[in-house]
Amino acid sequence: MQRKTFFHPIAATIAGIFLCLCTLLSAAHAQTCGFSVTNVSFGSVDVTANSVVDTTATVSITCNGLGVALRVCVNIGAGSGGGSSATHRLMTSGSNNLIYGLYSDAARTAPWGSDFWAGGGAAPVTVIFPLFIGSSTQTVTMYGRVFAGQQTVPAGSYLSSFSSLDADIKYGLLSILSCNLLTADATTSFNVSATVPSACSVSASNLNFGSAGVLASDVDATGTLSVTCTNAAPYTLGLSAGAKVGATTSSRGMTGPSGGIINYALYQNAARTLNWGNSPGVDTVAGTGAGLTQSVSVFGRVPAQTTPVAGTYTDTIVVTVTY
DSSP, X not given: OOOOOOOOHHHHHHHHHXXXXXXXXXXXXXXXXXXXXXXXXXXXXXXXXXOOEEEEEEEEEEEEESSOOEXXXXXEOOOTTOEEETTEEEEEETTEEEEEEEESSTTSOSBOOOTTOGGGOSOOEEEEEOSOSEEEEEEEEEEEEEOSOOTTOOSEEEEEEEOTTTEEEEEEETTTSOGGGOOEEEEOOEEEEEEEOXXXXXXXXXXXXXXXXXXXXXXXXXXXXXXXXXXXXXXXXXXXXXXXXXXXXXXXXXEOGGGOEEEEXXXXXXXXXXXXXXXXXXXXXXXXXXXXXXXXXXXXXXXXXXXXXXXXXXXXXXEEEEO
């Protein structure tokens, strides 16, 4: 009687796959990765300009070890300033906040989040390392944006710090595990910062006294200055003496045909009792910025005087805002 020995091909195949998988897992375990993030510096942000301010930072990832392909997931959390989402992070200065977002694309449409920040509403960024032996480094650009619509933010130095709780990578074999299941990790730290300076701008409407045939009585008119200063920033508004030869802030004049002059004055109040000059603390108008445009009235008066020759009379006043 002849005895024959049979080998089960399926069992051999399963054993081969198991051996191959064990080898890959062993190779992945031998990999080590680390990363760094340059500081995200927005520099000077004039919030009164009501426009976005963009900047970038660089994420550098270096992996060392045996030759396998790796998946690296870069988690960026809320930072010390906190925030309601990846596009609504906060830098803080005392009790004041400046809103910004972090993104993985230049168009700032793909928020950069974290698997460990439930409220972030965005996923980590995945970086793929193809098969390599030894050491391999990849860099990724992080895109930051401070949003418009924050004109009432006060001046100050704003900061959010990222440490091991908010700057973490998870890594492992490519195609084996998703980001939230990877176990190997590394952390780093970096800062997001901006400086909101005190800033002011001013514009003015013309002050028009209209037409008068004879200057036998006072002629009054009112103009408007529009001043925009950083919230809580103190400022003063000064008015120059004008272009008339020999003019002072208390003796202004409009010049017309043949060198004719019409004397006039500018005041801080509707009663026209407080002269408006350009010496801060003496005859200027003081205010405190609100971040939004504030209107300030200029009260003008042409007093009764000898009427000069008919014509158009003008003067030019320089408005100075000191802050």
